Amino acid sequence: MAPSHFDPHPPSQDSGGAPILEVCRTLAARGHVIEFATLEGRADLVAAYPFASTAHLVSRAVTPSEDRQLYGKFSRWDSKTQRGRNETIECKKFYDDQTYLAGVHSMPSLKPKQDSLVLVNSFWGLEPAKDVPPLLQPVGPLLSDGYTPLNDTTHNFLNTKTSVVYVAFGTHVILTPEKVDRLMRGLCCALEQANQHPSWLILQYAPQRAVLDHPSTTLFVTHAGPSSANEALFHGVPMVSMPFHGGQIQHNLRPVAAGVAKGVDKAIFTPAQLASTISAMMVDSDGEMHIIFSSERSASLV
Template identity: 25%
Template sequence: METLAPRTKFLVVVTAGGRTNATPLLEIARILSDRGHVIEFATLEGQQVWTQDYPFISRIHILGPNQTAEAEEQAYLQMSRWKLGLNHSFTPIMEARKYLECSWETVYPSLSALVQDPARRPNFIIGDYLVDAVRDIKIEHDIPIAMHWPQMPTNMLPATYIPGAYGLQMEVLTSEHATLWQRLQNYLLGLRALPAYLRYRSWAREQRSRLGIYRSLPNRSKPDHLLLVNSFFGLEPAKDLPPNVIAVGPILSDTYPGLTPDLQSFTAKYKRILYISLGTHALVSDAALRRILHGATLALQTEQSIDGVIWSIRGMAMKQFNLAATAPAQECSISDLVSSANPHIYFCPFVPQRALLAHPSVSVFLTHAGASSTNEAIFHGIRSITIGVYFDQISNAMKLRDAGVSTLLDRDTFTPEQLCQAINEQLSDSTGAFAANCIRLQRIARIASRRKYLAADLIEEALADAEGRKVAGDGRAMHLETADMRMPVWKARNWDLWALGASIFLLGIGVVVAVPLASRMCL
């Protein structure tokens, strides 16, 4: 049976979002490499380190300079002001989007030059959802692509039972148990977002026009390429998908680093540990950090609650802490606490997260609900408390809550007492529902995690289709794209047939009324 030739060249492109955006794509690339294909990686300067655990990568292409640390910090501080609500501005959301897309002006020409060089041109590009330049390359240079999303794509694939724009919802994910007011709020969000969105679109057009590109990217309800979602139904609300959108997550490595000696020692001493990690880029205020510390301290002082805390915090996130302030409910400064003044609280800049989540002494995970942390918590079957900060973290927190494995706290309004109560409720689990749902979701996730091999299969399939269509030269569209995306809306939705049917119906009514009336007039 003829399949793709070995040594086919695949290019993985990731520019923004951090290592967690690159890892799922590199895990799929590992499978393609094992099948004999060539894998190259394209990114911004300084991000080559993301590939250090992937020795199969044959070449790294630098697409341009990276943002400075200062610009990155300011951007993520801006993102941390993200808030969905009828009384909140959408400007921080769109400003965050600008930051994540601002590298387009260097990435697009670099990627264009790469694919126009016969010696470097790839057969297929696998891109992260933040790299719009990959979609430009598909259009201009006829190279098939697959785009990776950490969740079901935002504001795409609408469903009547999902109110508002998917991924930008308030309070509810579906209309099933939503009130009329909640559903209305989600639809009103779109109207409130319109001014900020139009300003963003104007910025995007100006950015593209500076390079002589006056064509906008297609903005349709369904994609015209392969779209791989690093999530699964059970976490995501179930919905109908077109054939070229496939849930293939959670995409996780088969192996992961073990605990460090210090963590081994700490987890050996305590049996009910609260693990806190708000990620690298989710920056919350000093006030929120102190409320978290206060809530954890209250739980430590509660009988039959947690007996230890591990807090992973580093870099920009640690800078938000006022280290000179007195630690809540303790007789030392936060700086002293970070330096291990309290033997029950262990601060560290980095932890091997999967090893910690898998450890039996870790009972509760306080997380920002980032995509990787969400998938890892579910895969290892640990209950969580979520404090979402921005973008997909907000919806992930609701998904975990609705799946019955998490308690959701509002970033701006939660109190230390509420956090302590959430920890105690998670541990006591009086009905057993948290434990049962963690096991249920873990089993689903572990089965679904095998679909990373399906992702590799689909990439090979999409390439086989693209190569065959190019040889045939008959203008055939991608085999997984539904026909309605190539038709006018009136034809795709049969409006002309409905109009014809309505006309015939009205004509029939007219005949029924007119004939007796004409007969009486003749008499």
């Protein structure tokens, strides 16, 4: 069943922009002028950053109906089928057809090769090889020193478990009921294979950093978004990655190659395959669930 309320851009959250704004806080303290460009209706994203002198509105807001349709198509992103290819083109065409507001003529960030300093919340080794501007500087992973703590329910749940699989697909991924069914059956199967009684805690919002930092969290089933990958690596939690669209597909390549993640194809995975992928990372010869490679290996990458 589809959710009754859908907000792919919660007004108080911007997982992609927040780390860069923290860099801007430091630049502003050194005397640099910070200006922020966004869409109509999203200027409040910089309300917590008073050092931003101006918020430029460059284009109209995407309506809730358009958001829902676009992220539904993004989540079905598939280069192997004609429908997937068509919807990819439709999404690109939607953004290409957007026009600037009156008085806005161009954005420097849209230049093919920027001639200004470009700060990227990533690090060498996480990204696949690509052509970049000459003044690009990776400064990631940018993670706050503090984060939302666990509430009592989540804290008590984690404290009573020895091995927890944390499942989250970010803000933008929309799972079809059929994929949810396969995912849940795969997780149940993995627990049964490890002789563990299934125990679930389903949250509308999870304080991800706090969950990943808890010693009971031993595996992260993720969409491999850049923020989630950075956080998992920082906290030393291996991943089963199921990328859905866009940069997630590229971000999935390097953690898998480094041995800190195992990939699962969102389009064709079966419950049995998901269970065996989890078990391959977490089950020893005695059937006890645990991590087979050290958290230090993950953390050393960052």
